[in-house]
Amino acid sequence: MTKREPQRPKRSVRRRRNDPTGLRDRVIDVAFHAFSTRGYNAVSVHDLREAAGVSGGAYSHHFPTKKALALLVIERHVLKAVRKAWIEPVVVAPTAAEGIAEAFAAIIAELESKQAVTGCPLNNLALELAGVDGDFRFALQAVFAAWRNALAGKMRADNTAGKAGYAEPDTVAAFAVAAYSGAMALAKTSQSVEPLKLCAKELASYLSVAARNASR
Amino acid sequence: MTKREPQRPKRSVRRRRNDPTGLRDRVIDVAFHAFSTRGYNAVSVHDLREAAGVSGGAYSHHFPTKKALALLVIERHVLKAVRKAWIEPVVVAPTAAEGIAEAFAAIIAELESKQAVTGCPLNNLALELAGVDGDFRFALQAVFAAWRNALAGKMRADNTAGKAGYAEPDTVAAFAVAAYSGAMALAKTSQSVEPLKLCAKELASYLSVAARNASR
Numbered sequence A, B: 001m002t003k004r005e006p007q008r009p010k011r012s013v014r015r016r017r018n019d020p021t022g023l024r025d026r027v028i029d030v031a032f033h034a035f036s037t038r039g040y041n042a043v044s045v046h047d048l049r050e051a052a053g054v055s056g057g058a059y060s061h062h063f064p065t066k067k068a069l070a071l072l073v074i075e076r077h078v079l080k081a082v083r084k085a086w087i088e089p090v091v092v093a094p095t096a097a098e099g100i101a102e103a104f105a106a107i108i109a110e111l112e113s114k115q116a117v118t119g120c121p122l123n124n125l126a127l128e129l130a131g132v133d134g135d136f137r138f139a140l141q142a143v144f145a146a147w148r149n150a151l152a153g154k155m156r157a158d159n160t161a162g163k164a165g166y167a168e169p170d171t172v173a174a175f176a177v178a179a180y181s182g183a184m185a186l187a188k189t190s191q192s193v194e195p196l197k198l199c200a201k202e203l204a205s206y207l208s209v210a211a212r213n214a215s216r
Helices: A010-018 A020-038 A045-052 A056-062 A066-092 A096-112 A121-129 A134-160 A169-190 A194-215 B010-018 B020-038 B045-052 B056-062 B066-092 B096-112 B121-129 B134-160 B169-190 B194-215
Strands: none
Touching: A020 A045, A020 A056, A020 A066, A020 A121, A045 A056, A066 A096, A066 A121, A066 A134, A096 A134, A096 A169, A096 A194, A121 A134, A121 A169, A121 B121, A121 B169, A134 A169, A134 B169, A169 A194, A169 B121, A169 B134, A169 B169, A169 B194, A194 B169, A194 B194, B020 B045, B020 B056, B020 B066, B020 B121, B045 B056, B066 B096, B066 B121, B066 B134, B096 B134, B096 B169, B096 B194, B121 B134, B121 B169, B134 B169, B169 B194
16 A cells, blocks of 8 residues: 555555544444354454454454453443443433333343344353453443442432332342343343243332332 | 283273273363353363363263263253252242242352352353353253242242242242342352342342232
8 A cells, every 4th residue: 555655644544544443343343242142252353353354463453452352342332232221211211110111121122023132241241251350340340330320320319209219229229130130141041031021020010119118 | 001901801991990980070070160160162171171180082082072061061060059059948948938048148158258259150151152052052941940940839839838929939930030140140240249138138028029919
């Protein structure tokens, strides 16, 4: 390229032609899909480069290690997935309980239109990586914290607005996240939405009691 | 070996000296620990052979594929771990709710005496393997089914004995397994037993309502 266009500044030409930002984003997109469905350790850097159509040199320039790429995937795409599936529906719902029910319903509806239950990206990566590496653990923990805090915050808002009376919003939020996470593990293993449906119903019953008990 | 002892029957000598059953069990033990803590894809056959102190030939004779070994690990050790931690305590407890509380308490106590939360062997392997391979999925699903059925069976027994009135034991059992599984995912990610403690408390509250509501 520099031989053909010797007069142009090398860096800007390379930037325009190679589109490094696009390339970087493409690799992160491909890695998010591959890591969260097949697993971090099941996917090689070679697989990722092939799927993204990126040369070894360009790849290595942006992602010196596979771990660096995975941390970007967690901090960017996994957080975004949890925001979209859980935090946003709960924040805009009339109440925490309704938001949680809507999050479950939307996820169930989406899975019913698909062929496979690939599971929750956050839980998939958490169970694979949180036990073996502190950096992964902190990144994953931050996403769980954002999720739990959003639910607890909505419950506190429900309390303030007189819509509910949760005595321990943080505890109830942790339980809701746990119940969903485990239900998705059962759904993935059975390749069926049935455990999500059962758990959505039981969680709704639990939440109605948790809110009612506390407001007595 | 056959050169030094030419008079003895070759097969029986080899069997006695090499202890193939012991070797096989040792590899399965090592694989259970490695797969359920570090992950199936994170551990190489070479790692397993090294840790078990087994030659390549002997290893390949017993385990033609890594997958064959992992299926044995699930069908034998993962099921055994779920039986020990969950099924047995629940079966012998006065009620399902008390058994579930005892299972949580024993797991929390064990984790508090350890340095690390490695998580639930079943859930760790389920999230890594259930989405990618039908054989793994069926083996993992069988363990979840044994767990759910044991809890549901105890709830039905509680109903029969007049100790509780669960309207839908299968649903309540699925919810309990999901809540525990998700709580352990949170515990692993935070490397803390706190999510297990919170969820044990909330699950106890949910179970008391589920049993009471139904018996009205």
